[in-house]
Amino acid sequence: MLTRSKAGIFKKKAFLTTSPTIPQTFKQALVDQNWRATMDVKFQALLRNNIWTLVHHPPIVTLSDANGSLNSNTIQTTALNTIKHAWLPKLDVQNAFLNRELQEQVLMTQPPGFENHQTPDSVYCLNKALYGLKHASRAWFTKLIHYLITKGFQCSRANSSPFFQYSVIDMLLLLIYVDDILITGSNPSHVSSFIFDPSSPFALRDLGNLHNFLGVEVIQQSSTLHLNQCRYIQQFLKRNNMLNTKLANTPGALGKQLSTADGEFLSDASLYKSTVGALSYWKGILQHLKGASSHGLLFQASPSLTLQGYINADWASYPDDCRSTGGYCLFLGPNLISWSSTKQKVVSRSSVELEYRALASLTAEIVWVQAILKVLCISQTTPLLVWCDNKSTTALAANFVFHACSKHIKLDLHFIRDKVFQNDLHIQYTASTDQVADIFTKNIPSS
Incomplete structure (x- = not known):
């Protein structure tokens, strides 16, 4: 019987091409x-x-x-x-560190x-x-700052990376990380004149449209920006031999609380690293990353630039020390711009106190973000809404009466109440089913 293999007929195969091996030493x-x-x-x-x-x-x-x-x-x-x-940012300063004595x-x-x-x-x-020199980064950044100031740029006190230049007709923005620079502005010719300025003491190289910055991939469309770390996640999975693992909808087991008292001590401490790779929660994270590697942050153009925050907390989520997890997220219009999931440093005596501490963390973040937006000429004309699913916490923030049950959180208490009294902040109740910040404090189902 004449078969395809005997006749030399084979199905075409697609071979994966990889980049050359990167030296490790x-x-x-x-x-x-x-x-x-x-x-x-x-x-x-x-x-x-x-x-x-x-x-x-x-x-x-x-x-x-x-x-x-x-x-x-x-x-x-x-x-x-x-x-x-x-990295492929908008601009690159060639031999940046070599410019400073x-x-x-x-x-x-x-x-x-x-x-x-x-x-x-x-x-x-x-x-x-x-x-590689300890002095290099500061020496280079000092020289760059002096040059930008002579060109009329200003630096925000809230963050030393962005620089702004304003005129009557246009605006120029720079975001600097060491010798990599992102640049944008309202006038394309103004942007080009900065890049190709013959009087510049630095050799700037235009790398074209932004595709990758600090390990984050950037996909630009007409009115959106999508940020993801797909390539980084794939490399991470490859290092851990998890490229062919099954997918998981959530990064952790639902309702599972990890404790240092669980399990048994290892007879050989050197086995710890190899054992970690076999732990179920570690595999769960990698399995989730494989299915979500292309997920990322989507930034949309929007006429609304109003800040809006959500806070949530999981009381006594750490069984070893009874400390809790607090989380928040902050939106500018429809876009998520800041978030946090943190184990709190003190033991909270009640869920009200716990969420109030999370509210204080978000309020501090809001003050910082507003300082940056102010430099960008983006002001908030209405009180900023913060959504909380604990009615007692919202009442505590709005009630200017001293309570014995809250005297030990006095600093946070006055900090938040001061913002509420100045009409900068408005705490609103939201149902737990509508609490966006829930994912920052506990494992929840994907549906």
Whole structure:
């Protein structure tokens, strides 16, 4: 009988192509031609920028010993060990850390594989900041701030990363993380003039539309932004050999409370790491991540920029110390912009006290967010609504009478009541079935 295999007829197969293996150590990178070529380019950039001066080993300074330990007189760094992450923000500052002169003397051993063979015992005296140096980030950021201020930018006191530039006709916004910059504005020509400013002391590189920033993937559409960490989750599952695991609708078991008293002590403490991978709750999280890897935050264009918050708490959710879990979420229009799920630091005597402490945490977050929005010229004209499913908590916030049962939470009490009295905050009751913040305090069903 003539079969397809005998006739040489086979079904086409799709093979998965993967990126080259990423070296895990500096020595592995040195023997890889692609990585070595990249490091050579970086090394030549260091030489062109006069980053260091080769000097004889000072007798009063002791560099690291054979074990790599350092003493108080030594700052040692490896020049080429840090390879820049392949993030794709809007802008990138080329060789950012090399733009700032150092104010103190820093000595560095010659990088392995890039030694000067004529003077192998000499060391580098750094003239400018360098990647991996403790001083580098601050030195670079200080120079960048001074430049932006001369260009008319302002920095918010609430957050040092965003910078704003206003004029009568337009606005320019920058978000800075080390040497990666996101930029947007009301006038595209104004944005372009900033990027390609010939008077800029920095070499800015335009990386096009935003697709990835700090490990977060960005999908842009006409009126929405979708943020997710799909690629990061897939890599995480691969490291834990869970790519083929079954899916789970929720990250944890419903109604399950973990305690340090459960289970038995391990006879060999070194088995802990391998045992953790077999725990049911750990597998449950990974199984949930696999099914939800493409889920993320959706930001929609909206005419409404009103802040609205939700608070919730799970009383005595930790059986070992009877402490509780408090959570909140904050929306700007329809968009979730801030959230928290935290084990509280003190034991709450009642569910009212517990939710009141969660309310205080949300109120502090609201004050911070409002400070940022104020710089963006976004003001709240009406009292901010906070939804709580505990009627006693809402009554306590609105009642300006002193109660003996709440005297031990006096600071939080006055902080919240002050905001309510100033008409900045309005606490409203909502049914537990409508409580959005419920997912931040306990495991709940997916339906």
